[in-house]
Amino acid sequence: GAGVSQSPRYKVAKRGQDVALRCDPISGHVSLFWYQQALGQGPEFLTYFQNEAQLDKSGLPSDRFFAERPEGSVSTLKIQRTQQEDSAVYLCASSEDRAGNQPQHFGDGTRLSIL
Amino acid sequence: GENVEQHPSTLSVQEGDSAVIKCTYSDSASNYFPWYKQELGKRPQLIIDIRSNVGEKKDQRIAVTLNKTAKHFSLHITETQPEDSAVYFCAASRADKLIFGTGTRLQVFP
Numbered sequence: 001g002a003g004v005s006q007s008p009r010y011k012v013a014k015r016g017q018d019v020a021l022r023c024d025p026i027s028g029h030v031s032l033f034w035y036q037q038a039l040g041q042g043p044e045f046l047t048y049f050q051n052e053a054q055l056d057k058s059g060l061p062s063d064r065f066f067a068e069r070p071e072g073s074v075s076t077l078k079i080q081r082t083q084q085e086d087s088a089v090y091l092c093a094s095s096e097d098r099a100g101n102q103p104q105h106f107g108d109g110t111r112l113s114i115l
Numbered sequence: 116g117e118n119v120e121q122h123p124s125t126l127s128v129q130e131g132d133s134a135v136i137k138c139t140y141s142d143s144a145s146n147y148f149p150w151y152k153q154e155l156g157k158r159p160q161l162i163i164d165i166r167s168n169v170g171e172k173k174d175q176r177i178a179v180t181l182n183k184t185a186k187h188f189s190l191h192i193t194e195t196q197p198e199d200s201a202v203y204f205c206a207a208s209r210a211d212k213l214i215f216g217t218g219t220r221l222q223v224f225p
Contacts, residue, residue, distance in 0.1 A: 004158075033212065042121075042204050042215030043159065056212060091159070101147030101166065101208055106158040 004107035006092050012113045013082050021077045021110045025094030032075050033104060034067055035091040043091055049075060082114045117142040119207050121216025128195050129224055136190045136219045138205035145207040145214075148181060148188045153218075154201045162203075163190070195223045 005024040013019050025032050031050050035043035036059075045059040051072035060067070064082075069075040079086055089111050093104040118141040128134050140148075149164035165172045165179045165188065172179050176195075181188040192199055200223045206213040 031211065035213075040218075042206075042218050043213070045212040045214065048211055059212070101210070103149065103161050103164060104213060105161065106151075108158045 004092055004094055004105055006090075006107035006110050008110060009108065010111050010113075012115060014115050015082060015084060017082055018078065018080045019082055019112065021079075021090050021112070023075045023077070023092030023094075023107060025073065025075070025092070026096075026105060028096070029094035029105075030072075030097050031095040031102070031104075032069060033093040033095075034075070034077050035093065036061075037089040037091055037109070039088075046077070046090075079112075082112075084114050087112055087114045117145060117207055117209070117214040119205060119214050119216045121205050121219060123219060124217065125220045125222070127222045127224065130195060130197060132195055134192045134195055134199070134221055134223075136203055136205070136221075138188050138207075138216050140186050140188075140207040140214075142207070142209060143183075143186065144209045147208045148179070149206050149208075149213065150179060150190050151204045151206065151215075152201045153204065159204060192221075195221075197223050197225050199223050 007022045034046040037043045047057040047067045049069040064080045066078045089109040091109045093106045095102040095104045121138045146167035151159035152162045153159045176193045178191040202218045204218050205216040
């Protein structure tokens with residue numbers, strides 16, 4: 001594809017609801033990253049996949065956050081029992097291969113608002 | 116873990132002037148340093164990056180310098196234009212995940 005695609009662009013949910021955010025990486029990109037960006041802050045790392053393997057999930061804030069990439073392409077970030085502090089922009093990025101320190105290309109993000 | 120500090124938080128310059136944004140990092144094992152430009156409501160866009168085996172890299176009006184000893188790296192934008200106005204983020208990485216600075220809001224006045 002032309003770039004990293006994320007959906008939905010905006011999501012509003014009531015506190016306590018579950019949400020699922022989707023990321024379509026650039027075709028053929030091996031590595032996929034999720035970041036959380038609070039208003040006025042820099043992106044903060046959540047989790048990282050190499051193909052279908054989740055190699056690092058140290059940034060996930062709690063066990064309510066879960067990510068998967070079952071076929072090594074599309075990824076889903078799921079947040080269960082959402083809380084107001086989960087409100088943020090969730091960014092997905094992909095990079096070309098498994099070697100470290102390759103340029104990461106970001107999607108437009110999903111803006112999540114928890115009421 | 117890695118910690119990246121960035122300053123200034125805001126920077127206003129006249130069109131045509133230069134702008135410099137500075138970052139420091141804590142993990143001496145970090146070896147990749149990208150810079151991203153983010154316009155309001157848009158995705159972060161990679162504008163330039165540098166690896167630890169290089170001290171300086173330039174791409175037209177944009178340059179980045181790296182001092183590994185001091186653990187400093189800087190973004191230099193020359194001949195600034197109004198379309199350079201955005202938030203700029205530095206980041207550091209030693210293997211995969213990026214650790215970002217807190218951002219610099221650059222305003223270029225015509």
